[in-house]
Amino acid sequence: MLPKIKIAVDAMGGENSPKKVICGILENHKQNKDVIYNIFGEIEKIELLLPKNYDKKIFNITDTKNKILDTDSPLSAAKKGKDTSMWLTIQSVKNNESDVAISAGNTGALFVISKLNLKMIENIDKPALSALWPNKNNFNVVLDLGANIECNDKNLVDFSIMGSSLYKALYPKDEAEVALLNVGSEELKGNEIIKKAYQELNSKKNKNFSFHGYIEGNQIMDGKVNVIVTDGFTGNIALKTAEGTANFIIKEFKDSMTSNILGKLSSLINLKNLNKVKKKLDPRLYNGAILIGLNSPVIKSHGSTDYIGFSYSLDVCIKVVKNNLIQKIKENISR
C-alpha cells in the first residue's frame, strides 16, 4: 500500500470559512480515500459540518482559538503568531506531520508565515507565487505573481526551473515549455535583467524544459508554451488585467444578450453552449496559487472560492505530493 498523503488544512481562512473548507474536504475525500486531512480550526464549528461519526484518523482536527484576519497586515499576522490556525497549519509541514499545507486566508500573511517557518530549497534565492492560467490547449503555469516585486536574472532562471517542475508534477505526460514574458520577441527587447536571464536559459544544458525565448502578453493564452516566467510586479499586473478583461467582456456579452426579449429567448437556447465556455473559464478549476521554493509546497486557495473550488485546490495538493514536486525542483536546480 502506498503511504497516505497528509494535507495540513487551515480551516479558518477566506470567506465563508470553515464551512467551505470542510465541505471542500468532504467533496475531495469522495475521490481520494488515501488522504489524511490534518485540520486546524475551531473544533466546535468544524464538527458541526462533519458527519456525526466521522473518522478521526482521516479528519484529524486540532482545535485552534485564534485566527488571521484578511485585514491583518502580514507583519501583524506573523506577530499574532503561534496559536493561529494558519501558523499551526504551516508548523504541521515544518514538523513533518503533513506533506503539504493549504489555506484560503490572507495571502501576504501566509507568505510571511511560510517564509518564517520553512527553509528555502538549497540554491533557490526567493520563493515564487505561481498559478494556473488557461490557454488554448490546457493550462499554463505562470510565475511569479506577486511574491517578489523586484527580481534579478538568477531569480528568473530559478522560476523557470521551479515552474517547469511544477508543470511536470501537475501534467506528468507533457513536456514543460518555458518562455519569458517580455515586450517583444526579438532578442534585443526588454531590460538588462530579462536579457541576462534569456542568455542563461539559452545556454543552460541538461534542463528539465525546452526554452522558447520571449513571448508577449497577447501570446500567453495561445498554448505554444506552458510555463511563463516573469517578475512579481509584471506577473501580478498581467494576471489581474486578464481577470478584469475577462469579467468586462463576459458582463458585456450577458448584458447585450438579455437586453431585449428576442435576445433573452435565443440566449436561453444558447445557454448550454455558453455554459461550456463558462466552464472552461471557471476560475474554480484552476483555483489555488502555489508558493514554491520552500522545502514544502504551500497552496493558497482563493479567498472567495466555494467548496468546489477548495476541493480542486486540495487536488493540486495531492498532485504535487504524489509527483514529488520538491524532489523534482531539488534535482533540477542542481543540474
Next chain:
Amino acid sequence: MLPKIKIAVDAMGGENSPKKVICGILENHKQNKDVIYNIFGEIEKIELLLPKNYDKKIFNITDTKNKILDTDSPLSAAKKGKDTSMWLTIQSVKNNESDVAISAGNTGALFVISKLNLKMIENIDKPALSALWPNKNNFNVVLDLGANIECNDKNLVDFSIMGSSLYKALYPKDEAEVALLNVGSEELKGNEIIKKAYQELNSKKNKNFSFHGYIEGNQIMDGKVNVIVTDGFTGNIALKTAEGTANFIIKEFKDSMTSNILGKLSSLINLKNLNKVKKKLDPRLYNGAILIGLNSPVIKSHGSTDYIGFSYSLDVCIKVVKNNLIQKIKENISR
C-alpha cells in the same frame, strides 16, 4: 474663419497601404471640411485612389520614392533617412507645415525618427506612448505602453500630466482622474519608484487632474479613473495581455455558439446583440497610439487597421490639434 488644421500623413506605412490610408482620408474628409491633408507617398499610386479632379489644396501630395518597411530596425530605418515617406511626414511638423503627424508604419522607426527630428517639451524628460483603452463608462488614456522600458518617479509624474492633458484634449467636458497601476491599492505596495511617484502626485498642488492613488490590473476597465499611468514595460505587457484575453474569450464564445445547429440558429437571432458588444470593443474605435512629450503630437495608427480605423485615427489628430494638447501640457508641466 478658423485656421485650417494641417495633418501630415505617411501614406506608405502599415498593411495594405497606401489604399487604406487614402480611403481613410477620404472617409475622414466627409466630416471634416476644414482639414488639409499633407500626404507623403508614391504619387502615382495615391492619385489612382483619389477622385480624378481632386482638390490639390486639400489633398496635398508630396511624391516620395523610398519607404520604411515593417522589417526595418528603428536604427536602419533612421539611417534610410531623409527621402522616406515617414521621415518627410515628421519633417513636415518640424517645419511647421503641418500641426500633427500620423503613420500606420513601423512603430519603433516612427518613435526614433520623431525623437531625432522633434524637440522635447521643456521639462519633460521622456516621451511616452499612450493609447485609448475602453472602460465601463467610456475610455481610459493609458501610458506608457512601451516607449520607455525603465522609468523613474519623475517620468511617472510627467506621464500623469501628459496623460491628463491628452484626456482633456479628447474629452474636454470630463475631469481627468489619474491612478498609478500597481500590485495593490495600499500606500505601502510596489517598488520604490512607484512609491516616490505616489508621494509626489499626492502632494502636488494646482494639478490639472485628481489623483486617485493606486489601482490594480483588474480595475483598469471599471471606469473609476480615466488616466492610467505605468512604466513602458508593465504597460506594454498589460495592454497585450488584455488584447490576448479578449481575443481568447471572444473566440471561445463564437466557437461554442456555433458548435451545433441549435446554437447556430439562436446565435443568428442574437447576432444584433453580439454585434453591439463587438462594436463597443471594436479596436478600430480607439485605434491610434499617441506619442506625447515632443513639441508636436505624433499619432501611430495600428498597422493592421482598415480605412475606417485610419479615419478614426485622423479624428484623434484633429482633436489633439483643435484642443491644443501641446499647449495644455506646457501649461501643466510648469505649474
